[in-house]
Amino acid sequence: MNLTPAGYSLLGLTALVGGLTAVVVFAVLRFLAAARDTRHDRHGGGADTALLSAALQEAVTTLKAQERATAARADASERLSGEIITSLTAGLLVAGMHGEVRILNPAGLRMLNLPESLNPEAYRRSLHEQPLLDVIDECLRDRRSMVRREVVLPAAAPGQRMTHLGVSVSPLVDPQGDPQGAICLFTDLTAVKDLEEQLRLKESLATVGELTAGIAHEFRNGLATIHGYGKLLDLKELPPPYRRYVEGIRAETESLSQVVTNFLNFANPAQLTLTDVDLGAICERAAADIGADVRALGGDVRVVGAFGVIEGDEVLLRQAISNLLRNAVDACGTAPQPPDISIRGEVDAAARMLRITVADNGPGVAPALRERIFQPFFTTRRNGTGLGLALVQKIVVFHNGRVAVAAAPHGGASFQVTLPLAR
Numbered sequence: 001m002n003l004t005p006a007g008y009s010l011l012g013l014t015a016l017v018g019g020l021t022a023v024v025v026f027a028v029l030r031f032l033a034a035a036r037d038t039r040h041d042r043h044g045g046g047a048d049t050a051l052l053s054a055a056l057q058e059a060v061t062t063l064k065a066q067e068r069a070t071a072a073r074a075d076a077s078e079r080l081s082g083e084i085i086t087s088l089t090a091g092l093l094v095a096g097m098h099g100e101v102r103i104l105n106p107a108g109l110r111m112l113n114l115p116e117s118l119n120p121e122a123y124r125r126s127l128h129e130q131p132l133l134d135v136i137d138e139c140l141r142d143r144r145s146m147v148r149r150e151v152v153l154p155a156a157a158p159g160q161r162m163t164h165l166g167v168s169v170s171p172l173v174d175p176q177g178d179p180q181g182a183i184c185l186f187t188d189l190t191a192v193k194d195l196e197e198q199l200r201l202k203e204s205l206a207t208v209g210e211l212t213a214g215i216a217h218e219f220r221n222g223l224a225t226i227h228g229y230g231k232l233l234d235l236k237e238l239p240p241p242y243r244r245y246v247e248g249i250r251a252e253t254e255s256l257s258q259v260v261t262n263f264l265n266f267a268n269p270a271q272l273t274l275t276d277v278d279l280g281a282i283c284e285r286a287a288a289d290i291g292a293d294v295r296a297l298g299g300d301v302r303v304v305g306a307f308g309v310i311e312g313d314e315v316l317l318r319q320a321i322s323n324l325l326r327n328a329v330d331a332c333g334t335a336p337q338p339p340d341i342s343i344r345g346e347v348d349a350a351a352r353m354l355r356i357t358v359a360d361n362g363p364g365v366a367p368a369l370r371e372r373i374f375q376p377f378f379t380t381r382r383n384g385t386g387l388g389l390a391l392v393q394k395i396v397v398f399h400n401g402r403v404a405v406a407a408a409p410h411g412g413a414s415f416q417v418t419l420p421l422a423r
Contacts, residue, residue: 091165093184094172095136102181111163111188112153130154132167132186139169139182150189161404164189194402201397213264220260227253272313272398276422279354280307282314283343286321293329299339301325307345308354311422312399320395323388324358324415330381331362331413347421356417359408370405392417 085092091108095101109116112130131151139146146169153163165186172181230249238246280303287301294301310317325341332339340361347354365373372378374393379386392415396403401419408414 089187091184091186091188093132093136093186094181095140095184096181097140097179099133099137099140108186111165111186132165132184135167135169136182136184139171139184140179143171143179145170151186161190164193198397198400198402201393216260216264220257220264223253223256223260227257272316274311275314276309277312277314277317278307278309279317279356279419280345282318282321283307283345283356286318286325287343289322290325290329294339294341297329297333297339299332299341301339301341301343303343303345305345306347307356308347309422310354310399310419312419313395316395317399320392320417321356321358323392324417327388327415328358328360328362328413332360335362337361352421352423354419354421356419357414358417359412359414361408361410361412364407364411365405365413373405374403 085103085105088105088107091111092103092105093101093108094103104112104114106116112132130153132153135146135149135151146167149167149169151165151167153165155162166189167184167186169182169184171179172183174180227250230246230253233246235243235246283303287303291301321343325343328341329339332341342357342359344357344359345354346357369380373380374389375386376390377386378390393403396417396419399419401417403415403417406414406416
């Protein structure tokens, strides 16, 4: 087939157009493929980002939960430590390396007579003169433990008793063994000391009683003989100048017989007939018995306060209160002013104790004599036997109580009797 030049030109133009069309189609296809790949890559990257974000969020949530749990455990541990420290019946004191007080629990505050509202920085100043700090300072200085050391605290106020503490102190160290201070545990041994004193008094009173009983019986035999011969003498048959001598012999023997009777009463073992005794009624009756004597001197006797019921011997307890009142009347007899005697009751429900205070406005008891005034046969009166207050102490001690003397608030003497309440 023969083509003209025009045919060749048309054929070439057709081939050229076809090639260009193929190139354009190819380019369009590549462009579409690239676009599809780009969209695919974009969708895949978003999923990965979402997964990473979710993982990070979960990790943050877990960390926050762990943080809250750790804080809760720390709070619970701190709260438990505080409850343990607060609930301890023993005193707890934690001191730093320079003796500064870091912790002092409520029981320790009560034993040391410190207010709970006191600032911790002020504890050291408040305890400055107390021997408890001397033990802690010794532990800090020597860096050694001290176990069961006994410390005596002075009375917080006049008329109050000293406090006996049993103290154990140990160095406080960190996990590396470096010293950080001292930890001190102390307990109140005053009740134990009181019990020991009561036992000692009971043994002493029993020994003195046996000795007194033997002497009193010997005196009673001799006095009975003298008194009997004195009664045989008929005063009417005697010359008038001699009658007063015989009367004097009779009076002295009767007086000495009464003294011997007092000795024997003191020497007799305390055989208690225990019943529930209302101490208020006892004090009212004892006050009524001496009321006439006090009013005859122009004075008054009062019974005030709250009383309770104790388990004891009513007869002996009435004798003890009567002896205290009689002692007060005798003391006021030498004073220029009319006697003012009071019996005050106070119930300590927490300690289950009853305190009875017999106070007067007499001359009082000198501090140097207060330790001896309850000793048998010790007296400051010319005609006294020294057994009245000794018998009071014996009765109170055998009722598991104690008696002490101090100065009354408005002058005179104040006798304090402490007895356990009935259960």
